[in-house]
Amino acid sequence: MFSTRRVVRIEWGDCDPAGIVFYPRYFAMFDHSTVLLIEQALGMRKLQLYDHYGFGGYPSVETQARFHLPTRYGDDVEIETVITKVGRASFSLQHRLTLGGALAVEGNETRCWVVRDDSRPGGLRAHPMPDDVAAKFRA
Amino acid sequence: MFSTRRVVRIEWGDCDPAGIVFYPRYFAMFDHSTVLLIEQALGMRKLQLYDHYGFGGYPSVETQARFHLPTRYGDDVEIETVITKVGRASFSLQHRLTLGGALAVEGNETRCWVVRDDSRPGGLRAHPMPDDVAAKFRA
Amino acid sequence: MFSTRRVVRIEWGDCDPAGIVFYPRYFAMFDHSTVLLIEQALGMRKLQLYDHYGFGGYPSVETQARFHLPTRYGDDVEIETVITKVGRASFSLQHRLTLGGALAVEGNETRCWVVRDDSRPGGLRAHPMPDDVAAKFRA
Amino acid sequence: MFSTRRVVRIEWGDCDPAGIVFYPRYFAMFDHSTVLLIEQALGMRKLQLYDHYGFGGYPSVETQARFHLPTRYGDDVEIETVITKVGRASFSLQHRLTLGGALAVEGNETRCWVVRDDSRPGGLRAHPMPDDVAAKFRA
Numbered sequence: 001m002f003s004t005r006r007v008v009r010i011e012w013g014d015c016d017p018a019g020i021v022f023y024p025r026y027f028a029m030f031d032h033s034t035v036l037l038i039e040q041a042l043g044m045r046k047l048q049l050y051d052h053y054g055f056g057g058y059p060s061v062e063t064q065a066r067f068h069l070p071t072r073y074g075d076d077v078e079i080e081t082v083i084t085k086v087g088r089a090s091f092s093l094q095h096r097l098t099l100g101g102a103l104a105v106e107g108n109e110t111r112c113w114v115v116r117d118d119s120r121p122g123g124l125r126a127h128p129m130p131d132d133v134a135a136k137f138r139a
Numbered sequence: 140m141f142s143t144r145r146v147v148r149i150e151w152g153d154c155d156p157a158g159i160v161f162y163p164r165y166f167a168m169f170d171h172s173t174v175l176l177i178e179q180a181l182g183m184r185k186l187q188l189y190d191h192y193g194f195g196g197y198p199s200v201e202t203q204a205r206f207h208l209p210t211r212y213g214d215d216v217e218i219e220t221v222i223t224k225v226g227r228a229s230f231s232l233q234h235r236l237t238l239g240g241a242l243a244v245e246g247n248e249t250r251c252w253v254v255r256d257d258s259r260p261g262g263l264r265a266h267p268m269p270d271d272v273a274a275k276f277r278a
Numbered sequence: 279m280f281s282t283r284r285v286v287r288i289e290w291g292d293c294d295p296a297g298i299v300f301y302p303r304y305f306a307m308f309d310h311s312t313v314l315l316i317e318q319a320l321g322m323r324k325l326q327l328y329d330h331y332g333f334g335g336y337p338s339v340e341t342q343a344r345f346h347l348p349t350r351y352g353d354d355v356e357i358e359t360v361i362t363k364v365g366r367a368s369f370s371l372q373h374r375l376t377l378g379g380a381l382a383v384e385g386n387e388t389r390c391w392v393v394r395d396d397s398r399p400g401g402l403r404a405h406p407m408p409d410d411v412a413a414k415f416r417a
Numbered sequence: 418m419f420s421t422r423r424v425v426r427i428e429w430g431d432c433d434p435a436g437i438v439f440y441p442r443y444f445a446m447f448d449h450s451t452v453l454l455i456e457q458a459l460g461m462r463k464l465q466l467y468d469h470y471g472f473g474g475y476p477s478v479e480t481q482a483r484f485h486l487p488t489r490y491g492d493d494v495e496i497e498t499v500i501t502k503v504g505r506a507s508f509s510l511q512h513r514l515t516l517g518g519a520l521a522v523e524g525n526e527t528r529c530w531v532v533r534d535d536s537r538p539g540g541l542r543a544h545p546m547p548d549d550v551a552a553k554f555r556a
Binding site for chain 2: 429436439441
């Protein structure tokens with residue numbers, strides 16, 4: 001399955017008065033890792049995807065995280081993201097955020113491939129993923 | 140079990156280029172709801188808790204959310220938060236975010252009651268919740 | 279000139295490891311106050327403005343803030359926002375954030391009234407404000 | 418004067434429904450650039466500074482930004498930060514955020530060197546910067 005990794009420096013503004021990362025920030029980090037993985041897997045920028053595939057995005061359907069160790073301002077954490085499942089109209093990813101090799105946060109999420117549903121304003125509905133997308137996610 | 144509810148106006152800065160709430164923001168909303176519930180249940184502000192109970196906080200151990208419907212800038216959503224389980228050293232909460240009565244986001248999280256662990260710098264360890272805290276959470 | 283005020287509870291996630299508001303968060307608070315003021319002055323929601331006036335928004339051209347006193351988690355601050363100047367294609371606002379009556383943060387910003395510029399993708403250009411908008415801002 | 422530069426990828430979560438960076442996010446980027454510059458100038462991490470200099474931080478006293486061009490999701494912007502003035506108990510910095518060489522956002526801020534003021538809880542007061550700090554900032 002396709003995977004990617006990156007190093008993130010924990011910023012002062014990521015942390016709360018307890019001196020540790022305010023946990024919603026981890027989801028922002030994971031979201032960006034997901035974006036980067038998809039761009040790398042499909043070989044184009046997120047905004048190009050809309051034109052290329054005529055789709056409406058890949059919103060999160062469910063997300064979950066376990067917090068094993070806190071991380072703090074100045075820490076250089078590594079986030080490894082891997083596609084764990086490719087379904088018909090959805091796919092799942094796992095994020096492992098480590099600090100010095102120790103697992104600090106583990107995240108799992110499922111995304112849905114959607115197209116615009118013109119039957120209602122701003123409407124979106126699930127749609128089977130194109131074959132080449134599924135193949136590239138499995139690579 | 141103790142519960143609370145509040146209305147939140149979705150702000151421009153909560154939303155992403157797709158025009159819907161950037162989902163890490165939901166966790167920030169849920170976190171604030173958790174703080175408010177605990178303050179109401181225990182009858183004091185979060186910062187007073189540290190002195191009163193000589194403890195180190197109630198960090199998130201695990202959190203999970205399902206996204207049923209998107210919400211958008213200007214929406215007035217209601218968040219209902221309820222304690223779903225009171226354990227020995229941990230407790231769980233559920234958040235239900237609704238828009239016009241329809242369930243948009245459902246969140247579940249488990250928090251741990253911790254005290255400072257002076258055997259290592261910045262250390263924290265799980266500790267049984269005081270009886271009065273458990274009783275008030277169950278009220 | 280049109281003005282508005284609101285009370286904001288400082289959230290845990292607004293604060294940094296020094297225990298005080300991470301100052302970029304003040305700009306998010308001011309931005310929301312600006313949105314609310316404009317909605318109240320013009321009598322419609324921000325998203326309706328785009329259709330009603332056929333315009334492209336009112337982006338910030340310049341913003342500035344002075345930090346007099348820190349504010350902390352749990353503080354209930356008041357933000358008073360007033361339009362200070364109505365120009366041909368721009369307008370200025372002042373935000374005064376107070377805690378217990380004492381001035382904590384003072385913000386000043388200038389916004390530009392823009393319309394879409396179809397000569398380039400995503401283009402925007404300044405455009406004179408409609409007369410009724412200027413009149414309502416001066417009310 | 419001491420200066421530094423870095424490249425920042427604009428993230429999806431940095432942008433608003435207009436598809437451009439929600440401007441409070443620029444201040445978070447500038448804040449991190451300031452932290453990095455100070456760490457590089459003084460040769461130690463921010464948290465070490467507190468022990469080494471026995472001080473209370475360098476909070477922002479005033480900040481200001483001009484927005485010349487919008488930036489969007491996926492843009493790789495460059496932020497150049499330079500110390501523009503070293504006073505007795507304060508110093509100023511300028512941030513220039515460019516996209517493809519064009520100036521998009523210009524920020525100017527003044528920070529104050531503070532020490533703890535034990536005459537009131539959580540108190541801080543301005544204090545002359547150590548000579549070696551001033552010398553390193555001017556390098």
